[in-house]
Amino acid sequence: MALERAFDAQLEDLKKLILVMGGHVEKSVTKASAALLQKDIEGFGEVHEIEKRINEAQIAVDNSCVSLLAKQGPVARDLRLILSIIKINTDLERMGDQCVNVAFTGKDYLFRQSPNDLKDIAKMAELVKQVIKQSLDSFVNRDVEMAKLVLLTDDEIDELKNKVFKDMILTMKNNPQNIEASLDLILIARNFERLGDHATNIAEDVIFAVTGRDIRHGGKYK
Amino acid sequence: MALERAFDAQLEDLKKLILVMGGHVEKSVTKASAALLQKDIEGFGEVHEIEKRINEAQIAVDNSCVSLLAKQGPVARDLRLILSIIKINTDLERMGDQCVNVAFTGKDYLFRQSPNDLKDIAKMAELVKQVIKQSLDSFVNRDVEMAKLVLLTDDEIDELKNKVFKDMILTMKNNPQNIEASLDLILIARNFERLGDHATNIAEDVIFAVTGRDIRHGGKYK
Numbered sequence: 001m002a003l004e005r006a007f008d009a010q011l012e013d014l015k016k017l018i019l020v021m022g023g024h025v026e027k028s029v030t031k032a033s034a035a036l037l038q039k040d041i042e043g044f045g046e047v048h049e050i051e052k053r054i055n056e057a058q059i060a061v062d063n064s065c066v067s068l069l070a071k072q073g074p075v076a077r078d079l080r081l082i083l084s085i086i087k088i089n090t091d092l093e094r095m096g097d098q099c100v101n102v103a104f105t106g107k108d109y110l111f112r113q114s115p116n117d118l119k120d121i122a123k124m125a126e127l128v129k130q131v132i133k134q135s136l137d138s139f140v141n142r143d144v145e146m147a148k149l150v151l152l153t154d155d156e157i158d159e160l161k162n163k164v165f166k167d168m169i170l171t172m173k174n175n176p177q178n179i180e181a182s183l184d185l186i187l188i189a190r191n192f193e194r195l196g197d198h199a200t201n202i203a204e205d206v207i208f209a210v211t212g213r214d215i216r217h218g219g220k221y222k
Numbered sequence: 223m224a225l226e227r228a229f230d231a232q233l234e235d236l237k238k239l240i241l242v243m244g245g246h247v248e249k250s251v252t253k254a255s256a257a258l259l260q261k262d263i264e265g266f267g268e269v270h271e272i273e274k275r276i277n278e279a280q281i282a283v284d285n286s287c288v289s290l291l292a293k294q295g296p297v298a299r300d301l302r303l304i305l306s307i308i309k310i311n312t313d314l315e316r317m318g319d320q321c322v323n324v325a326f327t328g329k330d331y332l333f334r335q336s337p338n339d340l341k342d343i344a345k346m347a348e349l350v351k352q353v354i355k356q357s358l359d360s361f362v363n364r365d366v367e368m369a370k371l372v373l374l375t376d377d378e379i380d381e382l383k384n385k386v387f388k389d390m391i392l393t394m395k396n397n398p399q400n401i402e403a404s405l406d407l408i409l410i411a412r413n414f415e416r417l418g419d420h421a422t423n424i425a426e427d428v429i430f431a432v433t434g435r436d437i438r439h440g441g442k443y444k
Contacts, residue, residue, distance in 0.1 A: 076292070086305065169402060172401050217278075
């Protein structure tokens, strides 16, 4: 029993660690999008600081997973949870990278002083923050319904990305001086789309961890 | 001993499965780039067929990893190998997605009948095929030196991507009729860059599996 309790305690710590990491990602998206929308170039600096903490957390999570799997040989529900955490860890780390991409491109964009409208980018940022929060909440609460919401909201993010692509191509055609800035926004929209995809991956991992059912590649969850 | 032999046999099968999956990815990159470079729109169709096989393999690999971890409680070297395979599996699946992105954008590109030069895209495709082959070879042969080659070649891919970006922005400015086609090539260059990043991830996982050393985020391997 003492061994089991030690296992449960380590697993609880691991869950807390992945949530701290998720919190860093949420903060990074918030900082990156706020810097862009408020034209605050200095604000992007924090995104790079947060990325370091995300990268440190990634290694700590991996080490904890290895330790749990090596020492305990967990089965069934706990094993599914640990496997999900291994994957969620990878997604969160890549979300940190995407925020850094937004910071780099966002900085270029602000220097260009383009008159482009950022309202769809702002909408995307809000939806991305929403799906990240939902995906982490679904993990904490083992909430499959919440995880399914992520998949729906991600469709909205994809639609907005398509809209930004179309609008920016038109802007480029009408105003060739604005080509670089419009391309920046296309790339940022793509970064936000990727952030939504990662949140979707997390939601799918949560559904697998909770139900044991694999809904990737058209597998249905009802 | 019989149990150990069964474990070893299942692990060998798993390694074969991930290599078959890697072979699908290699073929998908080859087909997608050949279709683009030879202006063979029909050729993109096969990329979508291959993606289905990659997705099926992904689920089979995950199931096999769960089964091995649940039944056997492997330790040390075997455990590192299985964890690496879980991650390599995710990378290979996303490489399949990137090939599909190349196929979609490539089809759009060919319909536009643009006069753009594809020689840098062709170079990128060759280097991407090379790093994928190297990353899979390094996995098969537990070859850390080969894995390190992947990291070097990936830098060349990133440089070519930057060159395509610059050239295409210039093309857009000089010829606004060519904006969509040039944007297509920017997005395809980004897809190839991502393919190279995934091969880099695989190489890093191989180094971890073989040496137990984590070289992500600036960790050094000498």
